[in-house]
Amino acid sequence: MHSCTCTPTNQYSELDNHNPTINFFIIIIIIVFLERKLNHLKGRLEAPPTSKILTGFCSLLVLEAFPNQKTEIRILFGLNMLPEDVVSAILSLTSPLDVCAFSLVSSTFRSAAEFDVIWERFLPSDYQQLLSRLDLPLKFSTKKELFFHLCNSVLIDGGRKSFRIEKSSGRKSYLLSARELSITWGSDPMHWSWKKMAESRFPEAVELITISWLEIHGKITTQMLSKNSKYGAYLVMNISRRAYGLDTIPSEVSVKVRDRVSNGMAYICRQDIKKLKMDSYCVQREQFPNEREDGWMEIKLGEFFTGEDDEEVKMSLMEIKGYQLKGGLVIEGIEVRPI
Numbered sequence: 001m002h003s004c005t006c007t008p009t010n011q012y013s014e015l016d017n018h019n020p021t022i023n024f025f026i027i028i029i030i031i032v033f034l035e036r037k038l039n040h041l042k043g044r045l046e047a048p049p050t051s052k053i054l055t056g057f058c059s060l061l062v063l064e065a066f067p068n069q070k071t072e073i074r075i076l077f078g079l080n081m082l083p084e085d086v087v088s089a090i091l092s093l094t095s096p097l098d099v100c101a102f103s104l105v106s107s108t109f110r111s112a113a114e115f116d117v118i119w120e121r122f123l124p125s126d127y128q129q130l131l132s133r134l135d136l137p138l139k140f141s142t143k144k145e146l147f148f149h150l151c152n153s154v155l156i157d158g159g160r161k162s163f164r165i166e167k168s169s170g171r172k173s174y175l176l177s178a179r180e181l182s183i184t185w186g187s188d189p190m191h192w193s194w195k196k197m198a199e200s201r202f203p204e205a206v207e208l209i210t211i212s213w214l215e216i217h218g219k220i221t222t223q224m225l226s227k228n229s230k231y232g233a234y235l236v237m238n239i240s241r242r243a244y245g246l247d248t249i250p251s252e253v254s255v256k257v258r259d260r261v262s263n264g265m266a267y268i269c270r271q272d273i274k275k276l277k278m279d280s281y282c283v284q285r286e287q288f289p290n291e292r293e294d295g296w297m298e299i300k301l302g303e304f305f306t307g308e309d310d311e312e313v314k315m316s317l318m319e320i321k322g323y324q325l326k327g328g329l330v331i332e333g334i335e336v337r338p339i
């Protein structure tokens, strides 16, 4: 049996956000009610195990009625009163993070937390199709193992994209490599240089040699992402030592889904401190690149919401108004991840 790889402390603090006293009373009342009903039924029913299953399904109804009251499940399972298959049915209504948390509270949970049915439900619905697009096949024996494999980025589509799922929720995210983007003058070696870079997860990244017209577009469809989720799009980039002209004026960033647009201004390069002090009286609307854990930097292009329908998301960064030459921007790609 594998132990859960999430960290226990965070999970508990999340669970404890619910009001335990109120939940405790709600659940005790429900349990007393259920027990009475079941004892009453038991006298008339031939097969006794039905009572446990009934309790389980009633608890399922309770959970559906109070979707955010996770403490209740903890108490129910603390009482070890449910058979394993019911437990796994209930667990699959929660999230990967909750399953790990619950498996610390009860032994019924611990075994149920390994069940393939639960983890299969947390995996993206198109995971089979994603597995067939992997550059390097993954070795796994359980769905839980596969889930945790996919929490780390994997390359797909011949190294043109990377894919991963969010550990806490199982939601999908993609990093589209520079090759998947449309970069104006991108195929002209006078302006852009494509090369293998040690720091890149992709076979190639691209560095801006010199240009006045900086224009980068990326596209993704919401069908590729998880439904009904808020996503952010980020340009993943770096600034080489030869960089120049990048901090003169901010770039326009935008994310468009049909007629819904999120846009803003962003500096690609941090301005030097003196300039920043001078501007500090003005409202600073423009954003700056942030450092990422993987050593790259990122600029937020915008946000969007994925509904139920399949829609095209257009993401872009443009600096075409300054007319000055600029260079030294290195592009890894555009990341689209749940926020």
Ligand SMILES: *[C@@H]1O[C@H](CO)[C@@H](O)[C@H](O)[C@H]1NC(C)=O
Pocket: 199, 238, 239, 240, 241, 294, 295, 296
């Ligand atoms: C970013 O560029 C700097 C040099 O400007 C370099 O030292 C660093 O390794 C680069 N990081 C990545 C992830 O490319």
